[in-house]
Amino acid sequence: MADSFAMNGGDGPNSYKQNSKYQGERFDEAKVLLRNSIREKLTIHKNSNATTVTPVFKIADLGCSVGPNTFACVRTLIEAVELEFKAQGFETQLPEFQVFFNDHVANDFNTLFKAFPIDRTYLAAGVPGSFNGRLFPKASMNLMHSSFAVQWLTRVPQEVTKEVSPAWNKGRITYARSESSKVEEAYAAQFARDMELSSRQVSRTGGDGLLAILMPCRPEPSSLQSHRS
Template sequence: MNCIPTGISAMKGGDGPYSYTNNSSFQRQGVETAKVLINEDIAEKLDINELISSAKLFNIADLGCSVGPNTIIVVENIIESVKLKYQSFCHNNQGALEFQVFFNDIPSNDFNVLFKSFPSDRQYYAAGVPGLFQGRLFPKASLHFVHCSYALHWLSKIPKELTNKTSPAWNKGRIYPANASDDVWEAYSAQFAKDIESFLNARAQELVSGGLMALIISCLPDGSSVKFFDLGFNDLLEKCLNQMVVEGVVSEDMVDSFNLPQYHPSKQEVCTLIQRNLCFSIERMEPLVRPARKGIAPTVEMVISTLRAVYQEIIAGHFGDDIIDELFDRLKKKVVVSDILSQSTDKSWMLELYVLLKRKVD
């Protein structure tokens, strides 16, 4: 079974003002948008008669589920869709289908909060599964549907060479791969490729033949180059950290040895990596098209809370808790004077790629 390397952290737990529970509306809009696609795919591509054995059990896993309402919304939607399909294709006398749902994330995820958020009237058996999804988490051929959204861009570990001063891939003063040297970019890219390979190999073992896997992957926008893509917020965060080095608040070594375990691939990169694994057929691969924005654009406070929910644990794990408030105060000021929010209203910072895979018959 798998160990969690240092430098890897879960989203912010609890239910406080900076928790992921209260700051995941961006991801929520994404999974809401993907609902329609998942429902279509279950209706059209799930061979329910072949999948369901005499046990009348349908097993679902949400990998990288984090905490908060999103994971519950996702699995309830999958269950409703599968029930509809089952009812339309199976005779009534076959008995009701039971559902077991496995909620997975790394062990530092706040499973206590997740478990307390389960609806008491839920129509499924629920279990939490701690572990890295790049490794095996479930017995052979035990899952019928896997869902994984906004999680595959998180690497299982920081490539060693990024923090090795003697390596050409030493990522001095930088915290992510955009605009970095070829060596840095290649180290990130290679780790991502390894992670996707391990992820697909594990799922190929765990999914039954004909089982489906729905992924939402944060990718580069079409037409942007991997090397020169800039998420904007990461760049501002990096600037804040380097400013804190100049002012003596944090040491240069600490920033030099810090790298975000995050890589955004291109759509083509994802496609190539999936095709390399011969166990899955790509049933659908297309960008999520969110409905046009309505109402008010996100405020600076909302953006900062979302970034804290995502990054706080990783940053605190490396630099300690003490710098958090100051760092995010600095980031807030940088966001205010930048044009980053007005830009994000007009252009997409990333492509949200929806992928549906089917486990081929061996």
């Protein structure tokens, strides 16, 4: 099994739970995009009697950590989906929601489960394991979401760890402040490899399932240059 480093569990002063305000605020900023995309892209199947054939709507949050952001994300997703069901005339046939909370096996799922909102309107399940591997049966999910998790690399790229390599990064574990563009290229290549693996999750949503990813980015290439100077 690959090494995995989960966020600090529990709810003490150094826990992720007490130190994830930044990610929560960024999600708040992106909410409107998420809602609009769901409104534009959600397909609701009808059978010949024009009733919904989506009795259970399945949502996965990849890299959920221990909360509280995951709960806010899930609430937003469910509200947006319900709104769309209503907008398409299915207000009396809202689906049941089932939410799959995924993170590495080392994640503090106990803290997550203890913090479930008492007024939650969905059935919940924990799914331990890397989203770079297989987590769900094919075409089983209606909506997959991930905030601030897909940018995590599965490993430090090998090239940057070897002194003889042109991408040698002098023992640093990040490309920030590196002196060689080869270091950035090595990190970019690792990211591409990891994305290739995690993109297989898309097939878990089936043909008209939705995938929503929120991740930190920075413009290139000028910011890389200024970072070095």
